[in-house]
Amino acid sequence: MNLISLKKVTVAYGNSTVLRNVDLNLNSGEIVTIVGPNGSGKTTLLRAIIGSVQPKTGTITLKPGLKIGYVPQRLNFDRTLPLTVQRFLSLSDPVSRDMCIHALQRAGVPQLLKEQMSDISGGQFQRVLLARALLGQPEVLILDEATQGLDQPGSAAFYRQIETVRNETGCAVLMISHDLHVVMSASDQVICLNGHVCCAGTPSAVLSTPEYRELFGTGTGGALALYRHDHDHVHEHDSSGAEAVT
Amino acid sequence: MLDDFLVRAGLGGLGVALAAAPLGCFVVWRRMAYFGEATAHGAMLGVALSLAFEQSIFIGPLIVAVLMAWTVSLFSQRNYATDTILGVFAHSALALGLVVVSFISGVRIDLMAYLFGDILAVSGSDLAIIWGGVVLICGLMAWRWTPLLLATLNEELAYAAGIKPKREQLILTLSLGITVAVSIKVVGILLIAAMLIIPAAAARQLARTPEGMVAITAVVGCISVIAGLNAAFHFDTPTAPTIVCVSLIAFILLFVMNANTNSKAKGKS
Numbered sequence: 438m439n440l441i442s443l444k445k446v447t448v449a450y451g452n453s454t455v456l457r458n459v460d461l462n463l464n465s466g467e468i469v470t471i472v473g474p475n476g477s478g479k480t481t482l483l484r485a486i487i488g489s490v491q492p493k494t495g496t497i498t499l500k501p502g503l504k505i506g507y508v509p510q511r512l513n514f515d516r517t518l519p520l521t522v523q524r525f526l527s528l529s530d531p532v533s534r535d536m537c538i539h540a541l542q543r544a545g546v547p548q549l550l551k552e553q554m555s556d557i558s559g560g561q562f563q564r565v566l567l568a569r570a571l572l573g574q575p576e577v578l579i580l581d582e583a584t585q586g587l588d589q590p591g592s593a594a595f596y597r598q599i600e601t602v603r604n605e606t607g608c609a610v611l612m613i614s615h616d617l618h619v620v621m622s623a624s625d626q627v628i629c630l631n632g633h634v635c636c637a638g639t640p641s642a643v644l645s646t647p648e649y650r651e652l653f654g655t656g657t658g659g660a661l662a663l664y665r666h667d668h669d670h671v672h673e674h675d676s677s678g679a680e681a682v683t
Numbered sequence: 684m685l686d687d688f689l690v691r692a693g694l695g696g697l698g699v700a701l702a703a704a705p706l707g708c709f710v711v712w713r714r715m716a717y718f719g720e721a722t723a724h725g726a727m728l729g730v731a732l733s734l735a736f737e738q739s740i741f742i743g744p745l746i747v748a749v750l751m752a753w754t755v756s757l758f759s760q761r762n763y764a765t766d767t768i769l770g771v772f773a774h775s776a777l778a779l780g781l782v783v784v785s786f787i788s789g790v791r792i793d794l795m796a797y798l799f800g801d802i803l804a805v806s807g808s809d810l811a812i813i814w815g816g817v818v819l820i821c822g823l824m825a826w827r828w829t830p831l832l833l834a835t836l837n838e839e840l841a842y843a844a845g846i847k848p849k850r851e852q853l854i855l856t857l858s859l860g861i862t863v864a865v866s867i868k869v870v871g872i873l874l875i876a877a878m879l880i881i882p883a884a885a886a887r888q889l890a891r892t893p894e895g896m897v898a899i900t901a902v903v904g905c906i907s908v909i910a911g912l913n914a915a916f917h918f919d920t921p922t923a924p925t926i927v928c929v930s931l932i933a934f935i936l937l938f939v940m941n942a943n944t945n946s947k948a949k950g951k952s
Binding site: 518528 | 843890
């Protein structure tokens, strides 16, 4: 059953086309990772799925009544506002203490309930945001560069947690990442985006495609090549307009 | 009981402390200290206009506060930082107000009463307006509490929850205008910002949640008013400045206490 389905979606801001003919399917319980350079339209793609941007052509179909949990990029919180983790979790909708603890356990940080939001580390902060998204019992988790500002071990631990959450709750995951090598192992499907879908498939299938070889280089092979790829190639369309948008 | 001017002064002061508690917290959280100051200074122009048109002195400041907020948001999109725009209009409004007052002939105006407050002259009808303002502000805050908090915390989260941060900002500005308007008689234009900021800043030391901070701010404000009134009566000092001095003492006490507990907690671990 497709939770989210995109068919030939094209999105433009004014005259600049940011996404061109993008196809994407997200099945229940699946982890799909979108990778791509800055300005490749990753965030625009998420916005189109959430509905804050309308596609110019193509169709976006969500399962009726689909519950989405959204984990944003790192937020800036001010020390001037006192706020415990528990109060933060119950900010938009009142939730019980037990539900807060349960969600924090799922996110791997049950000990944080009484801590101040301004006192916890970057990695813990992202897990609290994850717990907040989990409180709505989502069928799909959407993560927008959720590990920005975390170091590699921190990011890796965060993505392992995402995988655990998927295994325990069965929710699908759609995430954007630039930590390409870190994300690879946890993904069922990788979509490499650069205005259009360059290549897509299981991590191992993607690894063996000629497009992948061209994009990510052949010298080092495997994860390291993926990590180093820098998208300096030119496509048939003009991607410079997209640069300014995301 | 209301016949006693000290009782009326106390009730007026407590009203201001309660109205200023939630607003003061938002001023501290949103770094709007200068905005609060500017709204208060702008109230001088409001007072002058009220006197010129023979309206209640609560109406003018309210209108000027809203106009001020609107002007600031208009200009801050055009190459100026907000504090620059506030600096331009706040002090101009104060100066303009003082100039306009000088044109009003026939009425003897006690300028000092508006600048520093005249809490001992609070009348029964003043009390009605002050407490009406308190009820209005508490109602507004209770109604918009969650959206206001979310918009203060993070605009992105607010948008995701279907909240419009701009509208919440407008509600805050209106409430600030009401607070300033009802505080003029009690603490005066020049000390309103102190009533907004000092109790909230003192409460930050102890608070662990936003609601807790508002409650502590209200307690600190009320204690400052009562203790300040008593001290002013005893030592024969000007009332509003004495109230502000007491709240400063509360701020310092809480700061030192908190620093002590923090260093002890660190020593243990």
